[in-house]
Amino acid sequence: MSATRDGKMWRCQFYYKDWQGVSHKKNKRGFKTKAEAEQWERDFLQQQQRNLDINFENFVQIYYEDMEHRLRENTMRTKKFIIELKIIPYFKKKNMNEIKASDIRAWQNALMKKGYSETYLKTVNNQLSAIFNYAVRYYDLKDNPCRKAGSIGKSHAGEKEFWTKQEFKQFLVTVENKPETKMAFLLLYWTGMRIGELLALTYNDIDLEKRTISVNKSYQRIEGRDIITPPKTPKSKRIITIPPFLTEELKEYISHLYGIMADERMFRFTKSYMEHEIIRGIKASGVKRIRLHDIRHSHASLLVEMGFTPLAIAERLGHEKIETTLNTYSHLYPNKQGELADKLEIENSREEEE
Numbered sequence: 182m183s184a185t186r187d188g189k190m191w192r193c194q195f196y197y198k199d200w201q202g203v204s205h206k207k208n209k210r211g212f213k214t215k216a217e218a219e220q221w222e223r224d225f226l227q228q229q230q231r232n233l234d235i236n237f238e239n240f241v242q243i244y245y246e247d248m249e250h251r252l253r254e255n256t257m258r259t260k261k262f263i264i265e266l267k268i269i270p271y272f273k274k275k276n277m278n279e280i281k282a283s284d285i286r287a288w289q290n291a292l293m294k295k296g297y298s299e300t301y302l303k304t305v306n307n308q309l310s311a312i313f314n315y316a317v318r319y320y321d322l323k324d325n326p327c328r329k330a331g332s333i334g335k336s337h338a339g340e341k342e343f344w345t346k347q348e349f350k351q352f353l354v355t356v357e358n359k360p361e362t363k364m365a366f367l368l369l370y371w372t373g374m375r376i377g378e379l380l381a382l383t384y385n386d387i388d389l390e391k392r393t394i395s396v397n398k399s400y401q402r403i404e405g406r407d408i409i410t411p412p413k414t415p416k417s418k419r420i421i422t423i424p425p426f427l428t429e430e431l432k433e434y435i436s437h438l439y440g441i442m443a444d445e446r447m448f449r450f451t452k453s454y455m456e457h458e459i460i461r462g463i464k465a466s467g468v469k470r471i472r473l474h475d476i477r478h479s480h481a482s483l484l485v486e487m488g489f490t491p492l493a494i495a496e497r498l499g500h501e502k503i504e505t506t507l508n509t510y511s512h513l514y515p516n517k518q519g520e521l522a523d524k525l526e527i528e529n530s531r532e533e534e535e
Contacts, residue, residue, distance in 0.1 A: 192218060209225075267305045299335040348468045361448060372497075383443065491506045
């Protein structure tokens with residue numbers, strides 16, 4: 182080890198070879214103790230080895246380094262939060278090539294005792310499985326112990342909460358005196374856009390003559406920064422046709438946007454503001470409590486009730502696969518099956534009469 186005094190603190194200096202075999206000098210300062218400096222050097226060198234004779238915590242850093250270039254910033258932040266809070270504390274000092282299915286089962290059992298929701302359990306388990314899948318694919322780990330251990334939790338929490346048209350109208354009264362907020366909720370309910378898609382809209386995305394909205398980007402506020410990214414999936418890029426009454430509402434709203442540039446965001450608030458407004462409006466109106474994202478489900482349920490096919494709904498919502506639509510809204514279709522059977526009965530009766 183090469184830890185040395187640096188005034189009242191400690192530093193470590195050493196040479197290492199990168200993945201191309203090129204030698205580099207590393208100099209890291211600011212450690213309170215010699216032991217901290219030496220541990221940092223051990224961890225760093227272990228990560229440079231890039232093999233599976235490495236503890237879980239250090240392998241995760243390699244995983245992060247790679248995935249940060251491939252995932253959206255907010256997705257990466259969520260991934261890190263779950264891994265560092267729920268996974269690393271349990272496995273951090275175990276070597277990757279020594280973690281067994283029995284270790285995974287023990288971790289799963291400890292997690293299930295915490296009383297988390299079924300969907301959260303599934304999400305956390307999937308994050309651990311993703312790390313081992315990465316090790317299998319790129320570092321020749323023989324197999325993923327999570328597969329042998331089996332999964333926990335559920336992908337879907339059952340029936341989605343949503344508002345009927347009457348409930349939405351009742352809620353909308355609470356934002357009548359806030360034109361920008363009202364327009365945002367109208368668009369969410371009558372188009373099914375995701376909140377990030379709505380907040381990224383610019384005047385350039387609106388065609389009032391054709392009555393269309395072009396969804397081609399998403400907005401997020403991350404650590405005080407405004408971030409514009411591509412939408413969630415390739416299929417999320419879509420053109421949504423809106424009804425005439427919504428076109429008129431939008432035309433009226435745009436007419437009051439004095440001085441706005443064509444490429445500026447039309448809604449200059451954030452998701453947190455919208456979440457605050459929906460909570461306030463729910464309390465004021467007395468409608469049932471739903472999440473902001475559930476307004477998207479409300480639009481989908483309206484389309485199901487109107488008789489649109491899963492394919493048409495998937496295209497409007499920007500789902501990557503029609504299976505997503507069917508799995509998410511399957512509970513809404515039994516009634517439609519009954520209506521279908523009734524129509525077949527009527528059709529059969531007509532034939533018999535003829």
